[in-house]
Amino acid sequence: MSEVSPISTTKPPCLRADALAVLLRLRWAGHVAYFAGGCVRDLLLGGEPKDWDVATDAPPARVRALFASTQAVGAAFGVILVKQGRSTVEVATFRTEGVYSDGRRPDAVAFTDAAHDAQRRDFTMNGLFLNPKPETQNQKLAEGEIETAHGVVIDYVGGVADLKNRVLRAIGEPSRRFAEDHLRLLRAVRFAARFGLAVDEQTAIAIAENATKLRGISPERVADELRLMLTPTTRERAWRLLWEYGLVDVIFRFLPAEPERAGFERERSLFLRVAPGRAISFGLALAAGVLEYRMAGGHDVLGLVTRQEILKSERGIREGLKLSNDELGAMVGILEPLAILLADLEPGVAALKRFLARPTAEETRALLRGLEELGMFPARVTSLEGRFAELLKGDVAPTPLITGDDLVAAGFSPGPRFKKVLDGVYDAQLEGRAGTKEEALQMAKELGG
Ligand code: ATP
Ligand code: MG
Numbered sequence: 502m503s504e505v506s507p508i509s510t511t512k513p514p515c516l517r518a519d520a521l522a523v524l525l526r527l528r529w530a531g532h533v534a535y536f537a538g539g540c541v542r543d544l545l546l547g548g549e550p551k552d553w554d555v556a557t558d559a560p561p562a563r564v565r566a567l568f569a570s571t572q573a574v575g576a577a578f579g580v581i582l583v584k585q586g587r588s589t590v591e592v593a594t595f596r597t598e599g600v601y602s603d604g605r606r607p608d609a610v611a612f613t614d615a616a617h618d619a620q621r622r623d624f625t626m627n628g629l630f631l632n633p634k635p636e637t638q639n640q641k642l643a644e645g646e647i648e649t650a651h652g653v654v655i656d657y658v659g660g661v662a663d664l665k666n667r668v669l670r671a672i673g674e675p676s677r678r679f680a681e682d683h684l685r686l687l688r689a690v691r692f693a694a695r696f697g698l699a700v701d702e703q704t705a706i707a708i709a710e711n712a713t714k715l716r717g718i719s720p721e722r723v724a725d726e727l728r729l730m731l732t733p734t735t736r737e738r739a740w741r742l743l744w745e746y747g748l749v750d751v752i753f754r755f756l757p758a759e760p761e762r763a764g765f766e767r768e769r770s771l772f773l774r775v776a777p778g779r780a781i782s783f784g785l786a787l788a789a790g791v792l793e794y795r796m797a798g799g800h801d802v803l804g805l806v807t808r809q810e811i812l813k814s815e816r817g818i819r820e821g822l823k824l825s826n827d828e829l830g831a832m833v834g835i836l837e838p839l840a841i842l843l844a845d846l847e848p849g850v851a852a853l854k855r856f857l858a859r860p861t862a863e864e865t866r867a868l869l870r871g872l873e874e875l876g877m878f879p880a881r882v883t884s885l886e887g888r889f890a891e892l893l894k895g896d897v898a899p900t901p902l903i904t905g906d907d908l909v910a911a912g913f914s915p916g917p918r919f920k921k922v923l924d925g926v927y928d929a930q931l932e933g934r935a936g937t938k939e940e941a942l943q944m945a946k947e948l949g950g
Contacts, residue, residue: 519588520553521633523568527592530567532559533615535630535655537593542626544651545664546696555592556630560612564592578610597621601681604717616657623678623685624692625660625670669698675707683714686748687726694730694739705746712747716754723752724822731786734779740772740790741765749794756791756817759798771796774871784831785864787818789871791832802872806839834861835868842869842885843878851928853888858898901927902941911942913949922948 520536527534534557540550557564561576570584579594595618598607615630622628633652647654647661654661658672669692671678671685679685686708693700700708715723730739743749744765767773771793775781791814795805804810815833818824838856841848842865848856856862866889873882903926905919913919925948929935935944 513589515552515554515588515590516586517550517553519586520555520590523583523585523590523592524555524557524633526567527555527557527559527564530559530563532557532563533595534559535615535632537618537630538622538627541629541631541654542660542664544631545626545629545649545654545661553590555590556595556615556618557592558595558612558614559592560594564594578607579612604681604683604714606682615655619657620672622658622672623682623688625658625663625672626692626696626698627660628656628658628672629660630655663701667696667698668701669693669696669704670701671704671707675701675704676710679707679711680714683711683718684722684726686711686715686746687718687723687730690739690742690746690748691726691730693742694735694737695733697735697738700742708748709746713751715748715751720821720823724824727752727786727822728783731790732781732783734777736781736786737773737777740770741767752821753791753794753817755820756795757798757813759795761799763797763799765797769796769875771868771871771875774874776867776871781867782831782864783824783828784861785835785867787828787832788835788864789868791818792836792868802839802877803843806836806843808840811836831861831864834859835864838862838865839868843881847881847884849932850892851931853885853892854897854931857889857892897931899930902930902935902938903945907938907942908945908949911945913945918949 524534524536534555536553537556538554540553543550559567561573561579561581564581564583565571565573568583568585572582572584572589574580574582579596581592581594583590583592594612595615596610597613597617598621599609599611601607619628619630631649631652631654642648642653645656647656659670663670669689671689679689689700689704689708692698730736743752749765763769772786772789775785775789792802792805795810795814796802800810805814811833814836815829818832819829838859841852842856856865859865866886869878869882869885873879901923903923905915905923908919908922909915913922922945926935926941926944929944930941935941
């Protein structure tokens with residue numbers, strides 16, 4: 502559910518045919534009903550919408566009465582979910598919104614017509630409606646109506662022209678719109694990046710002026726937006742805009758403060774050099790982002806990948822963004838091996854194999870190559886990459902020759918030295934110094950004795 506601010510769940514699928522059936526049912530019942538918002542925008546941009554949201558003048562109670570299976574998740578805001586075929590269709594009653602006293606959601610809404618509903622939407626390209634099957638063909642189009650292959654687009658906000666000129670523009674007075682709902686600050690960046698749009702000047706000024714208000718948005722919702730903007734191939738633009746508008750300082754405000762911080766510089770951006778042209782995980786995006794942000798505060802890479810500094814980064818991210826343990830763990834897991842890989846002394850075979858066996862090894866390597874692109878550690882990275890390629894021809898994570906049970910059977914008593922011995926023997930195995938179980942046991946006895 503995306504339309505209504507207070508509710509955040511993953512939305513079930515919604516097919517065009519099912520949404521159209523809902524729309525037509527509303528219309529047969531005498532109501533105005535259009536496709537609205539993101540789906541109209543996506544169609545005009547030549548894409549395939551993932552969601553088909555319906556907007557109508559039927560009040561929520563009427564929507565519930567018209568369909569057999571509904572769910573009133575956002576009834577107070579005029580949003581009803583209708584089960585239709587294999588889809589769950591979001592049906593929103595045209596509404597205007599009252600004041601936003603908390604910067605997140607309106608205190609009250611009032612039901613209204615399409616023209617007013619368009620005004621409460623965030624950006625002109627998101628304020629469009631589509632009438633897929635006009636009831637009277639060849640009818641003269643009213644002002645703001647545009648015939649398209651998909652039906653008649655109804656544009657009360659100049660969204661069609663903005664889309665054509667590839668401009669992202671807030672509907673109404675930009676400053677007021679960002680002040681009333683601070684999540685729009687991030688939505689603006691996300692949409693501008695995703696569709697490669699220029700941000701209208703007044704809109705851009707208003708984002709920068711209101712940037713610090715992002716503090717009022719819950720860490721979950723900030724994380725949701727960042728995940729969407731920083732992982733796809735269009736993330737470069739998103740990253741630059743976050744810096745340009747000062748949003749990056751709000752997002753990373755829980756990282757250690759620095760007396761001085763350099764601004765964004767394209768030539769020095771690690772984030773832009775990590776796996777360009779490929780989608781990346783959120784963990785990798787954060788690992789690169791945090792390193793770059795802290796490097797701008799005057800640190801060098803090696804100073805940032807010590808256990809202690811990684812812990813500080815982890816804490817700062819945990820506080821600013823509510824992430825799954827997997828994502829936070831991945832970020833840490835990607836950063837951790839850098840200390841060993843970039844240490845003065847190049848690591849041995851066992852350490853490299855252990856590294857390559859990590860689930861996030863590929864992502865750490867992408868980060869390494871990014872650093873190399875920046876001219877950092879070029880000789881080391883070249884050397885490491887050569888050795889990785891060589892080692893990956895074989896098995897980097899063979900089954901251990903001996904286990905704890907074998908040690909017990911050999912007369913060891915379990916204790917703190919146990920793991921050390923097993924690790925030492927496994928290193929020997931990885932380096933080819935122990936090839937059989939007997940050799941491994943012999944080595945364990947030497948190490949343990
Ligand atoms: P996406 O493809 O990312 O889902 P979308 O435009 O469909 O993009 P949703 O979050 O699904 O975005 O919202 C649907 C529509 O509701 C938007 O197109 C917009 O018209 C309106 N909307 C959503 N969030 C806001 C907001 N914070 N402020 C104003 N209007 C909003
Ligand atoms: Mg949507």
